[in-house]
Amino acid sequence: MSNWLDRGLGFAVPLLIALLVSALVLLAIGENPLDTFSLMLTEGFGSPRRLASTLSAATPLLFTAVGTAICFRAGVFNVGVDGAFLIGGLAAVVAGFSLPAELGWSLVPICLAVGALFGAAWLFIPGWLLARLEVDEVVSTLMLNFIAVAITGYLVNGPFLSRQSGNNVTPPVHEAAELSRLMPPGTLHSGFLLALAVLVAYAFWTRRTPAGLEGAWVGLNRRFSRVVGVSVQRTIILAMVLSGIVGGLGGAAHGLGQLHRFTDGFSAGYGFTGMAVALLAHNSPLGMLIGAILFGALASAGTTIQLFSDIPLDLVNIIQGIVMIFAVIELGRIGIRRRVKA
Amino acid sequence: MIEQILASGVVLTTPILLAAIGGLVNRQAGIVNIALEGKMLVGAFVAIVISAATGSWLVATLAAALVSMVIGYGFSLTITRLGANMITAGLGLNVLAAGAIGFLMSYAYGSSGTLRLPDVALLPHVFPQSVESVPVVGQLLAHLDPLTILAVLAIAVLPFLLGATRFGLWIRATGNAAPVMLAVGLKPKLLQEASTAFAGFFAGLAGAQLALASIGIFNEGLTAGRGFIALAAFYFGRDRPWQTAAACLLFGLLDAAQIRMQTVGLPPRLIGALPYLMVLVALVVSQMRSLRRTQ
Secondary structure, X not given: OHHHHHHHHHHHHHHHHHHHHHHHHXXXXXXXXXXXXXXXHHHHHOOHHHHHHHHHHHHHHHHHHHHHHHHHOOOOOOOOHHHHHHHHHXXXXXXXXXXXXXXXXXXXXXXXXXXXXXXXXXXXXXXXXXXXXXXXXXXXXXXXXXXXXXXXXXXXXXXXXXXXXXXXEOOOOOHHHXXXXXXXXXXXXXXXXXXXXXXXXXXXXXXXXXXXXXXXXXXXXXXXXXXXXXXXXXXXHHHHHHHHHHHHHHHHHHHHHHHOOOEOOOOOOHHHHHHHHHHHHOOOHHHHHHHHHHHHHHXXXXXXXXXXXXXXXXXXXXXXXXXXXXXXXXHHHHHHHHXXXX | OHHHHHHHHHHHHHHHHHHHHHHHHHXXXXXXXXXXXXXXXXXXXXHHHHHHHHOOHHHHHXXXXXXXXXXXXXXXXXXXXXXXXXXXXXXXXXXHHHHHHHHHHHHHOOOOOEEOOOOOOOOOOOOOHHHHHOOOOHHHHHOOOHHHHHHHHHHHHHHHHHHHOHHHHHHHHHHHOHHHHHHOOOOHHHHHHHHHHHHHHHHHHHHHHHHHOOOOOEEOXXXXXXXXXXXXXXXXXXXXXXXXXXXXXXXXXXHHHHHHHHHHOOOHHHHHOHHHHHHHHHHHHHHHHHHHHHO
16 A cells, blocks of 8 residues: 555656646746646647547657666666657658558558667667676667767658658658558547557566566666576666667657658657656556656647747646656655654 | 868867866766756856846856856755756756746747847957967967866866865765765765756856857757767766866867868768767777776
């Protein structure tokens, strides 16, 4: 029971701090915070159409959150899911417009597999470097993110540039390679269902498979794991590769389902928002589902609120930043300090 | 042509170098500062606003440094006192800084992305224009601003400060063995906070240089990842002042040469990734060496 309470608090406290700060910001500019928050709620969840656009915005976050959580629970501080998302997304889109359209229905699984493969290969690099050479994974994955932005930015402006539509975009994928829209004309696409499947697979992997258990052991105590015969090196590489698969799939789903092509600025910081979600949820599947939907709602409601009021969309970034800063603070410490003072 | 690359290379090196100075001291105290980027952006924004309001580059630069310093100090408290993770908190601070500035810009100035203010006082040039006639380094000297000189001075005294003063040794001891610091009755957390405030101060200077060196216009993309290049530089230089400065100069010259390399047909986007790639390679090489030594 207390475990559940702890987790709930760990989830709620950073969010509450973020809401409090944004309420102060809103007060400072002369807006009523309660009005704004309730407007956000209605804009995020108020009708089936709005709910659909929230879920659509939550889709890439679900992928990146799961990708991040796979590594975090194994104690691997991978901040490079954004890079895998980009590389996987570009690879899937390129497959989607360059493979013959005659492949028909089989295009979708092929393109998704290509995205997953490239994502896996991308994060295999820092995984291998960490496992074999103990190269600090925070720095290597951070650097790889920038390298991924550079490579995809170069390719989308060079070899894969669309001749018809000018700058920074690839040609669109074949119609057969597009993921189906679930509620046209909204953008919610079957990639959301794939994201849910990935989330369920993650839950199963963590709770019901030996590899998932070993991952958690390695995250909790590397020396213990080594002593009981778990290969720490293999577990680290596996976590990175799985993370890359999920990140690459996320990019593929975003490219095939949402944009139907690859553009500069393909990932609007999804890797980092996903990290915030995974941190907030302490890697729990249910928590990540709720967190991704909340951040999805924030993003989709933020856009409409900017249209109808003077509140800038950047409020969403303020909230996200605060959540990331306070997501992993140790609540116990605050409690102890109070007790000492009292 | 070499004159021009040298001159613009030094101008482009300064902000990276200033930020890297803060970052390396911070890391010597055991904190990897991922939030340099966000603090640079804040520094640049404050510098433009204050410079336009007061007409003084000095007041603007100091204000930028102080604001970033306060932010750095507050940020370090979440790490040292609340146990936040320094990596995620740092990434979060970058997001928060960008969000807060974007919010302020569209609310207070009604602009999205770019802020042009009248009467922004730029950094002065140290030497009179006539030094331009000096061969090779003439252009470099003519464009030299006070913050570049400050950065070079800081690099020159840092080895002494870190290696031979009490405070410097405390900083390094904190990074290497915080429990020992506690055992001898010193406060490692306080030193970490001080070093993060120092990093904030220098990141603020870096932002001010970026904003006031030549253009005098603020843009949300002004820092363009330079905080992370600074991070790359002090990783590459293994937190040592001279090596870090050399890495910064290399990255600055690369940045300056990038525009010219385009004409030879090298894609600029790929050249932009070189610093990051170099850090990756340097990390791999140094790990291979140290592993071989232990075997």
